[in-house]
Amino acid sequence: xxxxxxxxxKYYEEHASQAKQHEDQRERMTALxxxxxxxxxxxxxxxxxxxxxxxxxxxxxxxxxLFGLMFSLKHYERNRLHTAILGKIRxxxxxxxxxxxxxxxKSLDALRKEGETKHYxxxxxSQNDLQKNATSVLAKHRTFYYWATVPLIVAFIGFAGIIxxxxxxxxxIFSCLKKKEDGSKIQTCLLSEIFPADDGIG
Numbered sequence: 001x002x003x004x005x006x007x008x009x010k011y012y013e014e015h016a017s018q019a020k021q022h023e024d025q026r027e028r029m030t031a032l033x034x035x036x037x038x039x040x041x042x043x044x045x046x047x048x049x050x051x052x053x054x055x056x057x058x059x060x061x062x063x064x065x066l067f068g069l070m071f072s073l074k075h076y077e078r079n080r081l082h083t084a085i086l087g088k089i090r091x092x093x094x095x096x097x098x099x100x101x102x103x104x105x106k107s108l109d110a111l112r113k114e115g116e117t118k119h120y121x122x123x124x125x126s127q128n129d130l131q132k133n134a135t136s137v138l139a140k141h142r143t144f145y146y147w148a149t150v151p152l153i154v155a156f157i158g159f160a161g162i163i164x165x166x167x168x169x170x171x172x173i174f175s176c177l178k179k180k181e182d183g184s185k186i187q188t189c190l191l192s193e194i195f196p197a198d199d200g201i202g
Contacts, residue, residue: 004105005096011108012089019082026075030150033068037061037154044161051165058161065155069148076144080123085115 043049044057088111095102106114134140 002100005093005100007108008089008093008096011111012086012093015082015085015089019079019086022075022079022082026072026079026147029068029071029075030147033064033151033154036064037157040064041157051168055162055165058158058165060158062155062158062162065151065153065158068151068154072147072151073144076147077123080125081116081119084119084123085112088112088115088118 040057040061044054044061092106092111096105131140
């Protein structure tokens with residue numbers, strides 16, 4: 001193996017390692033998101049939890065889900081960037097093996113710039129004809145759709161919690177207003193409805 005071919009292989013391995021790192025980080029982040037969502041749901045479903053805390057927890061769950069979605073999509077985009085650069089390096093390795101004495105050899109920096117240009121002008125790339133015509137339904141779909149589903153579900157649970165708790169909050173306001181009391185008594189009514197006194201047991 002000549003020096004140029006060896007440098008191309010090392011450069012290829014470098015970008016392959018970085019592409020794998022983004023996949024690994026996305027996997028770890030998704031696992032952490034599932035754990036956090038489970039803890040938050042357990043917290044929100046606890047007995048005698050004040051409605052304000054449930055609203056706050058639902059908002060946090062919604063925000064965590066959205067952040068997880070953006071985090072997952074960003075790591076996928078970075079992975080595809082390195083994949084585009086890998087494609088340019090592979091093509092140059094093929095040319096180096098088949099035509100080692102040609103004059104139009106490209107530098108490593110030029111290969112990186114070509115990969116970046118391809119990525120930033122074509123991302124997200126459309127499916128090729130082979131994938132579109134695949135016989136398997138799973139083969140037709142890209143994996144990032146499945147990765148994005150997890151944080152979307154978390155965000156949806158948080159959003160549903162916000163809606164439910166706000167409706168619960170509004171029902172208490174309507175209940176106190178129906179009593180036709182003055183402002184100070186309505187405030188006292190809301191406090192007693194939303195923050196019920198402890199039973200004194202224990």
